[in-house]
Amino acid sequence: MSEDNKLVIENLYKIFGPSPDEAMKLVEQGYHKDDILEQTGNTIGVQDASFSIRAGEIFVVMGLSGSGKSTLVRMLNRLIEPTSGAVKVDGQDVTQMSKKELIDLRRHNMSMVFQSFALMPHKSVLDNAAFGLEASRVPKDKRRERAARALESVGLGAWIHSFPHELSGGMKQRVGLARALATDPSIMLMDEAFSALDPLIRTEMQDELLELQHKDQRTVVFISHDLDEAMRIGDRIAMMEGGRVVQVGTPEEIVTNPANDYVRSFFYGVDVSQVFSAGDIATNKQVTVIQRPGVDVGAALSRLREHDREYGVVVDRDRQYQGVVSASGLAEAYDSGSEDRWSMAFEKDVEPVTNDRPLTEVLGIVADSRWPVPVVDGEGRYLGSISKTALLQTLKKAG
Numbered sequence: 108m109s110e111d112n113k114l115v116i117e118n119l120y121k122i123f124g125p126s127p128d129e130a131m132k133l134v135e136q137g138y139h140k141d142d143i144l145e146q147t148g149n150t151i152g153v154q155d156a157s158f159s160i161r162a163g164e165i166f167v168v169m170g171l172s173g174s175g176k177s178t179l180v181r182m183l184n185r186l187i188e189p190t191s192g193a194v195k196v197d198g199q200d201v202t203q204m205s206k207k208e209l210i211d212l213r214r215h216n217m218s219m220v221f222q223s224f225a226l227m228p229h230k231s232v233l234d235n236a237a238f239g240l241e242a243s244r245v246p247k248d249k250r251r252e253r254a255a256r257a258l259e260s261v262g263l264g265a266w267i268h269s270f271p272h273e274l275s276g277g278m279k280q281r282v283g284l285a286r287a288l289a290t291d292p293s294i295m296l297m298d299e300a301f302s303a304l305d306p307l308i309r310t311e312m313q314d315e316l317l318e319l320q321h322k323d324q325r326t327v328v329f330i331s332h333d334l335d336e337a338m339r340i341g342d343r344i345a346m347m348e349g350g351r352v353v354q355v356g357t358p359e360e361i362v363t364n365p366a367n368d369y370v371r372s373f374f375y376g377v378d379v380s381q382v383f384s385a386g387d388i389a390t391n392k393q394v395t396v397i398q399r400p401g402v403d404v405g406a407a408l409s410r411l412r413e414h415d416r417e418y419g420v421v422v423d424r425d426r427q428y429q430g431v432v433s434a435s436g437l438a439e440a441y442d443s444g445s446e447d448r449w450s451m452a453f454e455k456d457v458e459p460v461t462n463d464r465p466l467t468e469v470l471g472i473v474a475d476s477r478w479p480v481p482v483v484d485g486e487g488r489y490l491g492s493i494s495k496t497a498l499l500q501t502l503k504k505a506g
Contacts, residue, residue, distance in 0.1 A: 113162040113294065113326040114183065119192030120156075121178050124149030127190050140349060152178040154350040156192070162293075163324040165316070167337040169373075170347035176330050179347070180296050183328065184217050185209055196294065214243045218287035222299040226271040226279055232258065233267040236285040243290070250289070257285040260322075261315060277308035281315070288319070298330045313340050334373060346370050359387050363501075385469050386462025388501045389482040389491030394419040398429055404448045408437040418478040420489060421453070428489040431457045431478050459483045462490055473498050 122130045130149035133142070140151040153175045160166045168176045181187040183194055185201060194201040196216070204212065213219075218239070226235045233251055234241075236258050240250035258267055261281040271279060280301065287295055297316075301309045317340060320327065331337050337344050338358045346354045346361065346369075354366035365371040394416045396407040411419050411434045421429040430453040440452040459481040460469055473480050479492035 111162045112159040113197065114160040114328070115193075115195040116159070116183075117157050117193040117195070118155055119153055119179070119182060119194065120190045121152040121175075121182060121187060122149050122190045123152050131190065151350050152187075153182065153189075156352045158345055158352055158355050160326060160328060161342075162326055164342040165320060165327045165329055165340050167329045167331055167341035167344045168347060169331050169334070169337045169344060172332065174347040175350040176332075176347050177298055178350075180298050180328055180330050183296060184213055184219065186219075214239065215290060216292055217294040217296065218290055218292040219296040219298070220283050220287045220300045222303050226282055228271050230270075231267065232263060232269050232271070232274070232282055235271065235282050236267075236289055239286055239290050253291075254285065254289045257289040258282070260288060260319065261285045275308070276304055277311060280304060280308075280312060284312075284315070284319075292325065294326045294328070296328050296330075299332070300329070301336065302331070302333065309336070316340060346373065359383055383466040383501065384462060385460045385464045385466065385480075385482045385493060386484075386490060388466070388497055389462065389493055390497055391491045392494075392497075393479050393492045395489070396421045396432070398423050398449070404432075404437045404440045404452050407432060407452070408434060408441060411437065418454075420481055420492060422489045426488045428459055428481055428483045428487055430454065431481060433478070454478065457481070459489075460493075461485060469493065470498070 120131070120134070122134075124130065124147065126147055126149060130143050130147050130151065133146065134151065134154065138146075140154065144150055156175075156179060168179060170176050178187055182189045183201070185194075185204075189202055192202070196212070201209070201212065227238070230238070233254055237250040237254035240253060241247075245253070255264070255267055258264055258281075261284050263278060263281050263285065266274065266278065271282070274282070280303075283300075301312045304312060313336060316327070319325075329340065341358060343355060343357055344361055345352050346366070348367075348369045354361060354370050356364075361370060362374050365374060394411055394414050396410055396419050398421050407419065407421070411417070411432075416434070418431055418433050421432055423429060432452045433454055436454060437452050440448040443451060445451055457478070460472065460483075462482050462484050469480070473493050473495060479494040479497075481492050482490045484490055
């Protein structure tokens with residue numbers, strides 16, 4: 108995932124009602140939205156939203172009903188006109204685009220998937236998926252070819268000649284997803300896209316989205332009121348309350364450091380074992396020994412004793428994990444006089460875990476281990492260790 112910002116939202120407001128300018132003056136004076144509604148008849152839909160969305164991430168916006176999340180996402184492509192503020196896509200302000208530029212953006216760079224499938228019953232699955240391209244006047248053969256590829260990518264390649272009434276709810280939503288993908292957008296806006304589906308199909312669609320994201324790395328803005336869904340698919344989450352964005356962060360950051368009582372109540376009691384991975388709680392508090400020419404088990408033993416530690420982690424110069432040693436094992440190897448003292452010193456049956464391994468799979472390993480469990484990245488580089496103490500502190504901090 109790129110760290111470059113694909114979307115930048117700056118001081119974005121939406122005021123519904125007869126006199127938005129009057130309401131804005133009261134907002135600037137610090138009046139509460141309820142007082143503004145009472146005095147002017149205007150409703151504050153979104154208030155002073157400012158955040159950025161990175162290229163290639165799934166960015167989830169969530170909050171209670173009426174928090175402003177659907178209004179917010181519809182302002183990103185100006186289905187709802189902002190009252191003030193800026194929405195920048197690759198540095199270009201959407202709020203300043205001409206009608207022609209805006210149409211071009213919607214047709215080629217920013218697709219939207221709604222909760223409603225909105226399929227046309229008289230058109231085949233293929234033609235439904237190709238409808239956006241048809242509206243853009245793409246030649247028939249070309250648009251059908253692109254729609255067929257999109258349908259194949261969501262597992263509906265065998266259903267292209269079927270009609271909507273022949274499909275299940277999950278399949279219909281896949282057609283809606285394929286229709287958005289057919290235009291090959293760099294940004295996808297998804298407003299409660301899976302909320303009308305039953306739980307099993309909903310999970311399947313989440314998996315489908317994650318798989319598509321793994322292949323194509325689009326920027327996805329996903330609106331949801333479902334906590335499990337947000338935690339499962341979101342790279343980062345924006346929490347909205349009363350039209351305001353009150354916190355933006357990774358699921359782990361929000362669980363462990365909620366911005367206020369509203370956010371805390373949302374995430375209270377979340378099963379953190381479903382949220383965190385091994386890399387999230389690994390620490391570098393264990394003694395490390397760099398295995399290189401001139402460093403023997405005696406030097407490693409001295410280092411452990413100096414820091415009053417029973418166990419240490421051995422790495423090479425490139426931080427490649429080598430193994431775990433204990434003070435007693437090092438002492439025994441040193442006294443043996445063997446030429447291959449290092450191989451004698453390593454603790455047997457120590458298996459590191461990868462940083463992306465879910466905490467659900469790590470809990471038992473840490474609980475049963477005599478030593479802190481080493482964590483490595485996908486290339487075997489040592490990142491840190493998980494001790495029983497660190498694990499308990501994480502669980503306690505998350506409530």
